[in-house]
Amino acid sequence: TRPDGTWDTVYGYRRRWVACAGGHNDEVIDHPLERAESVADLRSYSWPTADAFDYSTIPRQCAAVDDYAILFLAGGLGQVANLLGFERTLMEMALHPELVEYAYEVMTEFFAELTDRTLRAAQGRIDIICVQDDFGTQGGKLISLEMYRRFFKPCHKRIFAVAKRHGA
Numbered sequence: 001t002r003p004d005g006t007w008d009t010v011y012g013y014r015r016r017w018v019a020c021a022g023g024h025n026d027e028v029i030d031h032p033l034e035r036a037e038s039v040a041d042l043r044s045y046s047w048p049t050a051d052a053f054d055y056s057t058i059p060r061q062c063a064a065v066d067d068y069a070i071l072f073l074a075g076g077l078g079q080v081a082n083l084l085g086f087e088r089t090l091m092e093m094a095l096h097p098e099l100v101e102y103a104y105e106v107m108t109e110f111f112a113e114l115t116d117r118t119l120r121a122a123q124g125r126i127d128i129i130c131v132q133d134d135f136g137t138q139g140g141k142l143i144s145l146e147m148y149r150r151f152f153k154p155c156h157k158r159i160f161a162v163a164k165r166h167g168a
Contacts, residue, residue, distance in 0.1 A: 010048045022031050031085040041079075047106050048113045050113035055121040063124035069127040072118055072168070073158055075111035076132035077104055083139060093147055100151060108155040112162050119166035129163040131156055 003006045006016040006029060015026045036042050062070055080103040081089040092099045111131070119126055133152065135142055143151075 009082075010052060011083060012046060012048070013082050022092075028082045030082060031088075033083040033086045034088060037082065038100070039068055039098055040048055042099065042102050042106070048110050050110060050117055051113065051119070055117050055134075058118060059123060059125075061143070062122050066125075070122070070125055070129055071128040072122075072126045073105070074115045074116070074129045074131050076134075077107055077111075078133050079126035080104055080107055091141065093143070093151060097150075104155050108158055112159050115159055115162045116166075119163065119168055122166075123168055126166070126168050129160070129168050131159055 002014075004016075006014045008014055012032050014029050016029050017024045018027050033045060034040065036045070066140075084092065084100075084103065089100060115129060120130075135148065135152075150152060
């Protein structure tokens with residue numbers, strides 16, 4: 001957390017709390033890849049790594065809630081929109097799909113490895129995983145089914161396959 005109350009994420013962008021109806025919400029305040037023009041630009045970014053986490057506390061955390069089902073939030077590919085910018089991510093899916101495909105591939109590798117290490121450390125105690133992606137608004141869907149199948153489904157299948165291997 002910085003002195004101004006904003007905080008850095010493991011993904012490399014910053015967030016802050018803002019007042020909204022019903023309380024507060026956190027919002028992204030920068031998009032470090034908003035000026036990336038090529039896959040080479042994306043390759044040069046310092047993407048998150050599963051090595052950044054301490055998995056040794058997971059057995060203790062699971063034991064503390066032993067009588068309950070345990071859910072692990074295995075991430076969400078929406079992090080790519082936080083890096084590139086939301087509107088730009090949607091536009092690039094149509095205009096330069098290789099950019100978002102590369103970003104989703106890298107993010108999927110991260111989430112798959114993070115999920116694998118977490119579930120391995122939990123030794124069978126994590127029951128459910130959740131991939132937190134949002135494909136709609138109050139007024140309708142954000143992308144077509146065809147775009148979901150092209151960009152997201154292979155990534156989701158890969159992360160869920162890790163969960164299944166561990167019995168979650």
